[in-house]
Amino acid sequence: xxxxxxxxxxxxxxxxxxxxxxxxxxxxxxxxxxxxxxxxxxxxxxxxxxxxxxxxxxxxxxxxxxxxxxxxxxxxxxxxxxxxxxxxxxxxxxxxxxxxxxxxxxxxxxxxxxxxxxxxxxxxxxxxxxxxxxxxxxxxxxxxxxxxxxxxxxxxxxxxxxxxxxxxxxxxxxxxxxxxxxxxxxxxxxxxxxxxxxxxxxxxxxxxxxxxxxxxxxxxx
Numbered sequence: 001x002x003x004x005x006x007x008x009x010x011x012x013x014x015x016x017x018x019x020x021x022x023x024x025x026x027x028x029x030x031x032x033x034x035x036x037x038x039x040x041x042x043x044x045x046x047x048x049x050x051x052x053x054x055x056x057x058x059x060x061x062x063x064x065x066x067x068x069x070x071x072x073x074x075x076x077x078x079x080x081x082x083x084x085x086x087x088x089x090x091x092x093x094x095x096x097x098x099x100x101x102x103x104x105x106x107x108x109x110x111x112x113x114x115x116x117x118x119x120x121x122x123x124x125x126x127x128x129x130x131x132x133x134x135x136x137x138x139x140x141x142x143x144x145x146x147x148x149x150x151x152x153x154x155x156x157x158x159x160x161x162x163x164x165x166x167x168x169x170x171x172x173x174x175x176x177x178x179x180x181x182x183x184x185x186x187x188x189x190x191x192x193x194x195x196x197x198x199x200x201x202x203x204x205x206x207x208x209x210x211x212x213x214x215x216x217x218x219x220x221x
Contacts, residue, residue, distance in 0.1 A: 022184075029184040031057055032194075033175040034100070034129055034213050041096035047087065047116060048102020051075040055098070064090060087112070093121040100129040104149045113165035117218055126167065126216045130158060132174070132209050155212050167216040174209035177202050 031037040031054070040059035049055050049065035052075050056063075065076040065083045076083040084090050097116050103109050113128075120126055133152035153161065155172045162169055179201055186194040 025184040025188065026181065027053060027057070029180065029187050029194075030176065030211075032187060032191075033198075033211070034127060035215065036098075036127065039096070041094075043092065043094045043121070044096040044098065045090065045094040045116075045119060046098040046100070047112070048099060048105065049076055049081070049083075052079045052081055054100055055079075055081060058096065058098075060096070064094070066090060087115045087119070090119065093119055093124070095121050095124045097124065097126045098129075100127070101131060103128060104130050104151050104153075107150060109151055110161065110165050113162065113167065117166050120218045122218075124217065126218075128158070128162065128214045128216065130212050132212060134208075153212060158212055158214055162214060162216055166218070168218065170215045170217065172212065172214045174211070175213050176210035178205045178208050180210065 028037065036054070036058065038059075042060065043062045043064070044055065044058050044060040045064045045066065046052070046055040047066045049067045050069075050072055052063075052065055052072070055065055055076070056079055063079075063081045065072065065081045066085070066087055067073070067076070067083070068085055073083050073085075097120055099112075099116065103112060106112050116126060130153055131149070133149065155174060159169060159172050180198075183194065183197055183201070186197060
């Protein structure tokens with residue numbers, strides 16, 4: 001599995017990520033939509049951290065990354081994060097856990113969600129972000145598609161999976177819909193106007209959401 005997330009994977013799906021002005025604006029807008037912009041925590045765990053770009057945006061005393069790729073290892077170590085190749089190697093509990101565009105890459109999402117729940121501190125929060133899949137073509141039948149997604153969800157089925165694995169949901173939202181890329185620059189200029197613009201677009205031009213964002217805490221056992 002790790003071999004699939006090599007330098008070619010990141011060059012294809014995340015070229016110049018966090019370096020170009022456009023990607024910085026896009027990241028800020030994604031953090032806003034995911035309710036992560038300006039968020040802080042004592043200990044934060046990012047499952048499927050990739051190059052550590054999102055993890056770096058969280059104000060935390062300790063940042064811990066979990067990923068399977070060597071590219072992630074090098075990038076996260078350079079940022080000063082603790083890095084682990086698997087969840088079962090991670091010690092302690094966390095105030096904030098992220099799983100952003102990672103659950104769909106795992107062969108057993110339910111097991112991952114249960115393992116993440118076991119690592120959430122009392123009164124901690126968990127955000128799960130998955131893409132909205134729109135491609136109806138399977139591609140070549142003899143090979144795995146480049147993005148290596150194994151599962152897809154709707155807001156309802158993601159809710160059901162989270163509840164089944166013991167989570168207590170506080171919100172499930174479809175975000176980053178029409179004209180998202182064209183409006184990201186407004187966030188840095190005038191955040192209230194950006195939020196109003198996005199709300200109006202989502203209300204009047206529904207459709208084509210890019211992500212499902214679910215916020216959870218640990219339900220009482």
